[in-house]
Amino acid sequence: MKKKKVMLFGTFDILHPGHEYVFSQAKNYGDCVMVVLARDVTVKKVK
Numbered sequence: 001m002k003k004k005k006v007m008l009f010g011t012f013d014i015l016h017p018g019h020e021y022v023f024s025q026a027k028n029y030g031d032c033v034m035v036v037l038a039r040d041v042t043v044k045k046v047k
Helices: 017-029 040-046
Strands: 005-010 032-037
Touching: 005 017, 017 032
Parallel strands: 005 032
Antiparallel strands: none
């Protein structure tokens, strides 16, 4: 059976309860949650 994947993108540079909430909610949408972290270089360009 095919598993449904969920991807989250973000910086998460200081993990806080809001991030943890998003991660826990993502589990409700699929079988596998992948978190993609932005590179420092990318974050510095945006900030």
